[in-house]
Amino acid sequence: MSDTTFARLDVLKTYKLYVGGKFPRSESGRVYEVTDSKGEWLANAPLGTRKDARDAVVAARAAVKGWAGTTAYNRGQVLYRVAEMLQGRREQFAAEVALSEGVGPKKAAALVDAAIDRWVWYAGWTDKVAQIAGGANPVAGPYFNLSTPEPTGVVGIVAPQAGYGHSLLGLVSVIAPAIATGNTVVVAAAADAPLPALSLGEVLATSDVPGGVVNILSGRTADIAPTLASHQDVNAVDLTGAIAADGPGAAQALEAAAADTLKRVVRPELDPFAQDWTNAPGTDRLLSFLETKTVWHPMGI
């Protein structure tokens, strides 16, 4: 034992992207400074690029078959497992949320609790959504006719960048409903508050969520979001966090890019800054990334 006394130096975390179940640095090798709400340096986050976004789409596409093909019961257990893992790291996330959003420790802890509960809410939805969104249709003829909701495929998500609770609770509120129904996602994390998102990747990696189902990128929204909106192999985009007034990352530009391949689009709120992510989520997002498939078969002997 040393007899010299000094304050122990913390081990800082190298924040990395979360793609295909792995934690790569950006292919660019570049990082950007993340600061707290007062402008103090917190960490260097990877500066995800267009290439990183394309790689993430490849990972997400590869994961669709397995994830959409697993049973709804199983997906529910996996989502519940995420809540368990998040609960275990509650203090770490509360600290990150407090720094990211400039809220006090009590409020930050409540926001993390709400995020955990939101995973639980969606975990319970996986094996019920087909019963509220599908069903038998009484057609006027001797046919069996059934409508079932199916996942759209790969969803590009511009994570919330504003509103109360956006950095973690908002993020969970957009990821969980998309994957609950069997989609896989590529998330452009809030550019100014990416740390809870990058840490969430670590939670997902230890939660039985198959690699590639959720992919999280930090970086400039104006780089990553247009890549997702225009990508031929992305089926839908959630533009909740597209709050730029203009430029390639603005909601209008992204929606126009998404129109080229007729992606399903979720538009941002009229005033994203007024959004309170602690509000009850309802089923809107859960039903946004579904396709209704209707199967007919004659009845007879």
Place this chain on the structure above:
Amino acid sequence: MAKKKNIEEPAAKPAGGLFTYAPAPESPAAAGDIASSYGHFIGGEFVDSSGSEALKTVNPATEQVLAEFAQGTDEDVDRAVAAARKAFADWSTLPGSERAKYLFRIARIIQERGRELAVLESIDNGKPIRETRDFDIPTVAAWFFYYAGWADKLDYAGFGANPRPLGVAGQVIPWNFPLMMLAWKIAPALATGNTVVLKPAETTPLTALRFAEICRQAGLPKGVVNIVTGDGRTGAALTAHPDVNKVAFTGSTPVGRAIAKQLAGSRKKLSLELGGKAANIVFDDAPIDQAVEGIVNGIFFNQGHVCCAGSRLLVQESVQDELLDALKRRMSTLRVGDPLDKNTDIGAINSAAQLARITELTDAGEAEGADRWSPECELPGTGFWFKPTIFTGVSQAHRIAQEEIFGPVLSVLTFRTPDEAVQKANNTPFGLSAGIWTEKGSRILWTANRLKAGVVWANTFNKFDPTSPFGGYKESGYGREGGRHGLEAYLDV
């Protein structure tokens, strides 16, 4: 018995070599009076256009001009949207049970005037009277009847309590099922409390204008339904109008894409029902005769002018010869000709432009090396006609395997394993519909589960019902029409 030859053989070989048919013509007069020129229907009145440009609609079976109608101007669209906006306040607050009764009235009047509408539709569109009489018009009535019943039950539709209408709906519809597409658009919009401005296609405006008369007979409040005619310019003015809250479009994927771009950044809700290139998959254990009927119905129904047409036949290699022989035999019995003859199976191609498109793509099919076959059949001297046609030896890269032909042309591809069938079926940017033919139930469900298509017909094809949601995956559009799902497109949810 087969050798008994005491009956003289008919002089001319009848179609298919089976039966001769005496003509069974429907009377064109049953279509009622067709005016020489039409304006728009705005605010409950037939009004003249603010412009002077007129378009002509022709009978595609005779190339005779049926009527002139107005090319809607920006000002016309503006007036119609204003009329719809004005009507919205009262219509949206009317008790649902009262809105329902208006829609029930419309459904009943359509049934009453069914023959008139069927003949008018056949004349304006070129489709066989048998189809307008037995399919289009009954489906139109059924659609209004179904959505009428929803108008006072929206609280129970699964969109929360008291779901609100969106406002003014701008609706643009195609020419392949003119009145039926109108019904698919207007019935759910009105049931949910919206008011509408609808633009029919520029080759088939007549039944929409006749529907305006039906609205008057039903006593529908002025401005709840407005009809503005014209071509794509009028449609673009409507979808772009700032006071339109909802846009619904059925038509081609390129136009749908353009509308989606146009609406980017707006708060307008959009639903799109676009093109398709449906695979009709025949497994080796399929009931061949039933499958052949399904294939014929899938691609030759309505001259193949069907977005969900089974335009790609995927047949398992081991039954290819047997199936194609039976299919060709059956195709030889198809009767192409006068749409008003009740025996006619395949009517006229809707327009010269569409005929040119079909011709271009079938020429490309030959040029790219596919083998073309059509039964022998005589086509009338005037009008727009195309023989039922199949292409064999088609590869996935051929244009006729990728592009929507929208005509009576079937591309035949083969497969060996179920996996290969699914892979080929999904190898298209479209995803509207698909067909499966097999006697094995588990194989139906396995295949249906893997197909990226909004409607899957197993051991049947081209079946529609107002209770059954219809709409596509991928670039076939988004949103559903029909059923409880169809309400969502017109509610603020």
